[in-house]
Amino acid sequence: MTATTNPDITHPLSGERIEELQQIAGDHLFMHAAQTNDWRGKLxxxxxxxxxxxxxxxxxxxxxxMAGLWYKSAGYGRTEIADAVYAQMTAIDSPPAGSSTIPQIELAGKVAELYPDHGARSFFVSGGSEAVETAVKMAKKYSQLKGKGGAFKVISRRYSYHGGTAMSVSLGRSPAADPMGPEMPGALHVTNWNSYRLPFVGDPVDVAIKCANEFEEVIKHQGPETVAAMIAEPVSAAYGIQIPPAEYWQRLREIADKYNVVLIADEVITGFGRLGEWFGPTNWGVQPDITAVAKAITSGYAPLGAAIATKKIADAFIGGPNETFRHLITFGGHPIASAAALANLKIFEREDxxxxxxxxxxxxxxxxxxxxxxxxxxxxxxxxxxxxxxxxxxxxxxxxxxxxxxxxxxxxxxxxxxxxxxxxxxxxxxxxxxxxxxxxxxxxxxxxxxxxxxxxxxxxxxx
Ligand SMILES: Cc1ncc(COP(=O)(O)O)c(C=O)c1O
Structure with a gap:
């Protein structure tokens, strides 16, 4: 394990120090999605x-x-990631506005190399919710650029989870989310796939296709010119690890193509190997238009996410001021996190x-x-x-x-x-x-x- 000069890491900590930490946390820390009374004094x-x-x-x-919160894919204690972060931080931690750094550029290249569409372009952000927000904004702007100016609707599946920010909570409709008042206008929901309790009676493959067809029904009902995107996780973790048959995602691809709707894969959990392929839909021979990733891209060693656009989507943003994607996240693709991601992915490749x-x-x-x-x-x-x-x-x-x-x-x-x-x-x-x-x-x-x-x-x- 890592040698360190931090006295708190040489342990066991004294009882007094632990008590002091519990006191500070109990008085001042918001644990995420947790009731303070449930953990106070025993965090x-x-x-x-x-x-x-x-x-x-x-x-x-x-x-x-649980690999942290679905992210510690390379495992704990990888000192070479720490070394890469240290080297970058001591060289240049973050660049002047409007410029880039070597790890960020190299990471964009590495992601394109690993992604099935090698012409892909990455928009780096700080985490999963931002990756989803970015993917949805990108899909809306892409639709406008391709002549669907009124397209603002996004179809997702009930019980999915796509993030904690104000827009992403509108997608999926997680029953665990706090009530937030009106959802994002245009957030539409369809039946989710559930292999154990099939949502309809019938053969599982037929039921999966019927579930996928709900996207088409909603698109037709709403008017294809109003729908910008459809989003789903390859395997829904929030809904209890629901693995669909291959036909499900293949049908989603067909529907998206038929109505010119952008197909977004939320691979915040499944991206980078979780489903036995670098990217989940590869299992079913499907290429989404935009893929949202985070978590395993750094194995949680630093916060980073990305909306990965296929070349077809990304090229639409090349032109003049009208085509510019005016989306900005200050710490998106932070050089420290990019360096961590590169070192992490090197481990993935070396250790298969x-x-x-x-x-x-x-x-x-x-x-x-x-x-x-x-x-x-x-x-x-x-x-x-x-x-x-x-x-x-x-x-x-x-x-x-x-x-x-x-x-x-x-x-x-x-x-x-x-x-x-x-x-x-x-x-x-x-x-x-x-x-x-x-x-x-x-x-x-x-x-x-x-x-x-x-x-x-x-x-x-x-x-
Ligand atoms: C499928 C999926 N999408 C999006 C998110 C949001 O990611 P983050 O918590 O990094 O914002 C999560 C988080 O668990 C997730 O599981």
Missing amino acids: RVYVRGEGVWVETATGERHLDA LVGNSRRMGTYLYEQLQTLFSHNIVGDVRGGLGLLAAVELVSDRKSKSPFPAAAGLATKMPKMLFDRNIVTFRAGDVISLCPPLSINKEEIDFIVDAIDGALEELEIELGV
């Missing part, structure tokens, strides 16, 4: 990490089965993390099947890279969830944590998104822990 503080393992201020080791995602994803999915020995396991989803879910039900036949009073949302994370597994999303659905560098033994550790936790849960619930 988990991590001080170091290596590979898939993280260590608390008191010296306990846990396996991070995308291939490992594919191989270990298959292994994880196979091992998770053993959990069907527990009657409360209703479904196991995965097998397409290292993104998986175990869904718990009170009755396998009816697929009925447990009532809220059963307390799965608090019990499951605790039972897994007691077995040294950190999760973020564990309740009815246990989501798994480990670093792409994970090995078989570490996967066994996760599956054994879930097995033990389910046994304990069954005893506690008396089922």
Whole structure:
């Protein structure tokens, strides 16, 4: 692990120091999407990490089965990323306005090399929400430039998550979002794909096509000249790791082409190897028009995102003042973050993390099947890279969830944590998104822990 001169990182920290940190946090820190009363005085503080393992201020080791918040793809403790950041920061941390730096330029080239359309152009931002905002603004302006001046509507899927900013919360309609008053004008929503509880009766492929066709119905109903974009995640993590059949995205592509609507893939979670390919829709032979990425592009070592436009989209912005994309984010593509991204992607290539995602994803999915020995396991989803879910039900036949009073949302994370597994999303659905560098033994550790936790849960619930 990294040698450091920060005295707080030489640990275990003293009890006094930990108490002091808890006090400051309890009084002054907003934890994101969390109730202060739930964590005050017992906030988990991590001080170091290596590979898939993280260590608390008191010296306990846990396996991070969520890769941070879906981002720590290269794993923890990569000192070469720190070295690249240090070198850039001491050379020039950020350039004068209107200019660029070597890592930013090189990163644009590297992304185009990895992206299926090698003519792609990246608009760098600071994170996922900004990447989605940028993609949507780009799609609207592109539509205007291509003669659809009145196109402002954007179609997304219910229960998806596309970000926390004021526009992106209008997309997806996450039930977990705070009420914000009127949504972005033109935000339209269609049925999301759900492989476990099919939204319509029928063969799964037919149902997937029917779900995709809802985009077409909305476009026709609203008038194609008013619709700028349609957006979806290749696999919806927010909706419980929902992997569609290949025909779903292929149909989305056909519809977008038919009505000249920009197809945006929100790959903030799935981009850069999570689904066993550098970019998710490659699994189905589909090329979106714009791809929103963040998280794994730096493995979370620095905040960075991008809207990656295909050459066809990007070229529309080359011309005169009218064609200029007048969009600006001060710290978008910050040189420090770009340097981190380049060093991170170098690790991906050297260690074949995308291939490992594919191989270990298959292994994880196979091992998770053993959990069907527990009657409360209703479904196991995965097998397409290292993104998986175990869904718990009170009755396998009816697929009925447990009532809220059963307390799965608090019990499951605790039972897994007691077995040294950190999760973020564990309740009815246990989501798994480990670093792409994970090995078989570490996967066994996760599956054994879930097995033990389910046994304990069954005893506690008396089922
Ligand atoms: C699919 C998807 N899109 C967008 C976002 C927003 O990204 P950020 O939190 O970096 O703004 C997230 C965040 O988890 C996400 O999962």
